[in-house]
Amino acid sequence: MTVKLLYFILSFSLLISSSGLQADDGTDAMAKILPARLASHVKFLADDLLEGRGTATRGYDLAALYVMTEFQQLGLKPAGKNGTFYQPIPFRKATTIRENCSFILIDKEGEHPLEYGKDYVMAADYSRPQTSASAEVVFAGFGVTAPELKYDDYAGLDVKGEIVALLSNAPASFPVSARAHYNSALQKEKNAVAHGAIGIVTLRTADDEKRGPWDRVIRQNKLSGFHWKDPSGQPNNFFPQIQITASLNKDGSTKLFAGSKSTFDEVSQQAKDNKLHGFPLGFRASLKKESKLEEAESPNVIAVLEGSDPALKNEYIVYSAHLDHLGISDPVNGDPINNGAYDNATGVSSILEIARAYTECAKRPRRSILFIALTGEEKGLQGSDYFANYPTVPQKSIVADINVDMFMMIFPVADVVIMGAEHSSIGPIAEEAARTNGLKVSPDPTPEEVRFVRSDQYSFIKKGVPSIAMTAGQQSTDPSVNGAEAIKQWLRTIYHSPQDDINQHFDWETGVKAIRASFLTGYRIANADQRPTWNPGDFFGKEFGNK
Template identity: 40%
Template sequence: MAQSPAADPAMARRIRADVEFLASDNLEGRDTGSRGYAIAADYVASQFRAIGLEPAGEKGGWFLTVPFRRASYEVQPKLALTAGGKTVVLEPGKDFGLRPSVLAKSRKLSAGFVFVGYGLQDRRYGFDDYRGLDVRGKIVVALAGSPGGLASDVDAHLNSSKERVVAAQGAIGYVELSRNNGSAGRFDPVQRGSRPLVDWIDSNGVAGATPAGMQLQLSFSQDVAEQLFVGAPKSLSAIRAEAKSKGRLRGFNLRPTLAVESESKWEGYTSPEVIGLLRGSDPTLAAQHVVLMGHLDHLGIKPDAKPGEDAIYNGALDNAAGVATMLEAARQFAAQPVRPKRSVMFIANTGEERGLLGADYYANHPTVPAASIVGLVDLDMPVLLYPFTDVTAFGADHSTIGATVADAGRSMGISVAPDPMPQEAIFTRSDHYKFVRKGVPAVLLMTGYANGGAAVWGNYLSKVYHSPQDDLSQKIDWDSGARYALLNYRIAREMADSTQRPMWLQGDYFGDLFDPSGPRAPAAPAR
């Protein structure tokens, strides 16, 4: 492996300057739609201009405005459960949580329930938990998780897709139950079920994270969850025991019914994606786009901070560092005497902390032809607190980008390690996943666990992640930031200059699912 090049001090200084600005207290945590985020977006746009990029947003500008809707309650919803011939009025926050709706201000309906096992449907793995069940107009009840035995990223994808499957089957609501005693899995805890809900809503009334037809997203307490199975072939405790001892579960109709009345309050606001373009030099390949992206938003200000307590979620590493290194990669592109053959887009995403919403909006409303986006690298939360010697490229096993990352790393003495925390389902929890769902080969690049990284990551995730401590008081290794930026430049440069566009590997699950007719590369032989 090549000797790792010494970090360029000028690169390190530029990255430090960008992070110090973006993670400043004055930007108040860069919450989506906030004044602090707007300032950060203007800053990134100004840097794009200084670098020499072209604006690639809407109407010839730097921005793509994402229309958000926040739904909340002024009056708590009313729910009544009828089970075993007895109707009980449920108590909000104690017995249930019901998410506000971004699609219907008023909801007044009554529906029955159907248990669907794990609620999975996938042709390749033979899952069809809805077989023989009619869930149209019903509330689906499913157990969290899957039977196991799946690759972690496939498992995470199937779990994150359950509500889309529910809506596609014609059901109107979804309840997910934990595999152990407790309230529902997806919307835990019950007390949080009535928190404000944020989603994008486009001009056609389409929502991003809320599938059309999905009227109810519910959680229930343990006691109420057990009541759903009154008169059923199996009790909830028997189902949980069965889930531990065997794989797949058979579904069945449930006897109780639920009556719902609610009024949602809506607030509309906007927040921009920031998009810059370096146009390619090849007359043919310039029509294709390679994307480098990182999310610009963070969590804002802690609403319940005590007097004198640090209340600002600065997001220095999550993800000011990702955006700063993306900017530096753009500078490296612009500094070269020869432009890349393919065009390269640089995107600072909004709404990642709200559920990958900005990236999802762009993936559904791209400012270039959707088919022209051929590959993507997502820079999210590089933990620049140690001299990293390896990286993890989440998604690398699915496409030729994995080999590109390995080659670029090898040129710098940096190895590529497998996912060190598969239980965290990272592959579906960052912005690149929204482009994977559109058939685009993509990876998420994070600093790795070697050379002391495991301990640093463990401390960061347990004590700093999503806390006000992710600020500039940390001992950030700016030289590592320079090396991370250079690595991403080399990855993107190879993607942009290669004679072959990034391709899914032959037989890959995600490629076959989301881009079945696209080009393929031979899969690497098993080692």
């Protein structure tokens, strides 16, 4: 009798295992994420018919409709506004009227006009059709004040009523997390306002020119900008104290320092050597700008898979990816449509396939899963920032964000970089998920690019939500490929151009590995007893964790 009972138990266990009725660890559903499905989404979203998916354009609306219908056919529930899949966002749209802008340097020898496009560009103002400023120009390093690091670029400077000239980025001596945070243009603008400045001129070094060609800056400067509006109708993160902003290229920056005690090349080297000191530049600057202001609207697309646990279903894991791209610009090689195949048709396609995998799980995860296709990322993380400020679920119920942005498949990738892994308890989960899918995990090879604050996960981080983004590393399984050089070349020649289209090489098998890893990361978080936590002493945890 005992032998028969044991035989029955073993046989039943084998039957359960072979029939898929065992405790679901997500791997079966993960395996259903397939290259062909990923490719089909990307091919549609990056098609010329969508005209580059520019924020608040017909092309973006078509892309949003595609995502919404995909969510519907998967059986997901709407999680937008008023029982729909859409979260409409009111925007202030602003366009610089280039021909009515001017930037004149003035010294004892007279006026020295700079040329728009050749030396400088100006971002539009989001509240005033015309603005101007005339004041002394003071070099204030990176424009950073970081008391916890005993660093202050404004120390010893009086910039009240003046125009500050600032280097891009942040001190290389800072820890990576702090450098990323203080690199933010918003942080620099807030700091300039706190010190009484009325204008900001951003300076591009030779290294900046290598990373991003000036002709790309000019092309994008011709496009309209967007800031979401608060309930009172005011554009967000707008500081009326700052009358004017401009960016100078390397040649323009050199002209600005022509009469100072240090050349721009010398200052650039001092920045690398961590020996910066601010000083007046010896020029007075007179700047004028004209902007065209309009109202616009563009939606985030949001769906939810309700969790299975009676209590934990009220907590949410977010998968986010920006749906927008640059739209139509001046042509490059005769092509004006910025299709954004990698940036970020791949990301939206990824969360669609991740959503499919969740619907095919043997059992729904314990926590609920929120899928968000975001608008306005290319305009300064606008869609994610709006959602973070006006979430469609209780803000405190969002326990993690897994953002998917531009996973590069231009060669067969052997490793991934998990942005944010070092900040929270999500890190080990994501690393294990990557290894489960045959991907090595590497540290960020280019921390100076501060990529962690340049995509939508940062909007969630600023609300205290632990977040990650899984990106491609630089190692290839093909020994003939120099991955680092291939990515560097792509970023310089293809990124944010019409050449980011479906005609490039896509190693779909590589992409699927990364998507499966992102799925598995979220699945394990969703089924864990405890929500993710910031690591003890983490910079972002201390800065934002109590929000």
